[in-house]
Amino acid sequence: MSQSPAVPSLAPETQAARGAVPVDSPYRDIVPPLHLATTFERAGDGSYPGGRVYSRDGSPAYDGPEALLKELEGGAAAALFASGMAAASAVLQALKPGARVVAPRAMYWALRNWMIQFAANWQLTLDFFADDAELAALLQRPADLVWLETPANPTWEITDIAAAAKAAHAAGARLVVDSTVPTPVFTRPLELGADIVMHSATKYLNGHSDVVAGALVTRAVDDFWQRIKTVRALGGAVLGPFEAWLLARGMRTLFPRVRTAAASAAAIASHFHGHAKVSLVLYPGLPSHPGHAVAARQMQGGFGAMLSLRIAGGEAAAKTVAARLQVFQRATSLGSVESLVEHRASVEGPGTFCPDDLLRLSVGIEATADLIADLEQALAGV
Structure with a gap:
């Protein structure tokens, strides 16, 4: 056929x-x-x-x-x-x-x-x-x-x-x-x-x-x-x-899924940029990102739904935040409808280039306010 x-x-x-x-x-x-x-x-x-x-x-x-x-x-x-x-x-x-x-x-x-x-x-x-x-x-x-x-x-x-x-x-x-x-x-x-x-x-x-x-x-x-x-x-x-x-x-739902997730990722990145308990937000949509100008030129309409947070307080603090999250799920992979978090250095193991204070976030299509509130309550416990 x-x-x-x-x-x-x-x-x-x-x-x-x-x-x-x-x-x-x-x-x-x-x-x-x-x-x-x-x-x-x-x-x-x-x-x-x-x-x-x-x-x-x-x-x-x-x-x-x-x-x-x-x-x-x-x-x-x-x-x-x-x-x-x-x-x-x-x-x-x-x-x-x-x-x-x-x-x-x-x-x-x-x-x-x-x-x-x-x-x-x-x-x-x-x-x-x-x-x-x-x-x-x-x-x-x-x-x-x-x-x-x-x-x-x-x-x-x-x-x-x-x-x-x-x-x-x-x-x-x-x-x-x-x-x-x-x-x-x-x-x-x-x-x-x-x-x-x-x-x-x-x-x-x-x-x-x-x-x-x-x-x-x-x-x-x-x-x-x-x-x-x-x-x-x-x-x-x-x-x-x-x-x-x-x-x-x-x-068949690629465009609405990706656009919804990317809009939430951008909002999360902006919210936690400069946050007292986040030492650095890694997201190309932020003007402070070293690659922002190039990303703006070759990424049309959005900057993706992936970002990473470097948590003030180092590895132990990052792992504590990950453990306290309730809406973000602790799992490997990315790009699905559910939001995921991962302490990436632990997953990659010995020899990784990933900072040990970094949490990788795959933002899904849940309500943006719920995702931000989840991160805030997790950070409050550090």
């Missing part, structure tokens, strides 16, 4: 809300059907009239969410994966041994650690940068891949995507941007010069803490993209059909 194509003339909010509904169903379904088949029948001559061979090569369940994500990011093609880590690792695995990779020091901790291990096994050269100036200096030499994460988890540094793209391409490298936090609601990296956009779709794209998924969107369907698709198919890092269906459901 085919899916309706996205309508380019419609606003992204409308495209997402419509999802990908079938046009040839006799039932005229409003909700896309669930495709469970793993294999598909050949014709008598050995051909595949349905255009499908085996679901590991591409399931009909992927058609809707991949088409929608491609449109939202303005790309040429999209691919779903079993997790964000599977999507990210497929990009690295598509490189040839001996390639040079440049990546940020501040980024998702698990991916950073995996990159270090993979680089050693794959004979990659891996260089880390701390800011835009150091990135530009590293790209004075040839490179094969530049990885960005902006805003960068969990301290929310901002990298200038357009400047990074220019420098990466001059060095002969592809630019890949982890855009999990801003989502296409606020940032479209391909329009700023990136070659591939990565999402941990577990987070905002799905938005309900019930699916683990990843996604890549490419500017061009080239040899490198085909190698990524081969890694997915042969490595088996494929998403199940029910998870793909749930992801498609979640993406």
Whole structure:
């Protein structure tokens, strides 16, 4: 069963809300059907009239969410994966041994650690940068891949995507941007010069803490993209059909969810900026944030729903605040409808760059006043 194509003339909010509904169903379904088949029948001559061979090569369940994500990011093609880590690792695995990779020091901790291990096994050269100036200096030499994460988890540094793209391409490298936090609601990296956009779709794209998924969107369907698709198919890092269906459901409310959460995050950041018991608020929407000017240029309409608070009194005080919270839930992950808090240094463990007084907040869609009151009562106990 085919899916309706996205309508380019419609606003992204409308495209997402419509999802990908079938046009040839006799039932005229409003909700896309669930495709469970793993294999598909050949014709008598050995051909595949349905255009499908085996679901590991591409399931009909992927058609809707991949088409929608491609449109939202303005790309040429999209691919779903079993997790964000599977999507990210497929990009690295598509490189040839001996390639040079440049990546940020501040980024998702698990991916950073995996990159270090993979680089050693794959004979990659891996260089880390701390800011835009150091990135530009590293790209004075040839490179094969530049990885960005902006805003960068969990301290929310901002990298200038357009400047990074220019420098990466001059060095002969592809630019890949982890855009999990801003989502296409606020940032479209391909329009700023990136070659591939990565999402941990577990987070905002799905938005309900019930699916683990990843996604890549490419500017061009080239040899490198085909190698990524081969890694997915042969490595088996494929998403199940029910998870793909749930992801498609979640993406239909992407825009109102993300905008509501981001508005609350901005209000929380402003409220606690200068608070007696908060030594620093890390949020790119604050004019005091070092990356605010760049963020305002490349994040259209909002600054995301993630922020971190550095608690006056250090690690013990931060852990006390986390323990006292009642509306914010203490759990790993981000980007869902519920608000979460995490003492990130404890989670990342030995060797972390995360300050031990930092609490990472993933702001959900609860009433802003309730979230602020919850933080105030927790801080009052320090």
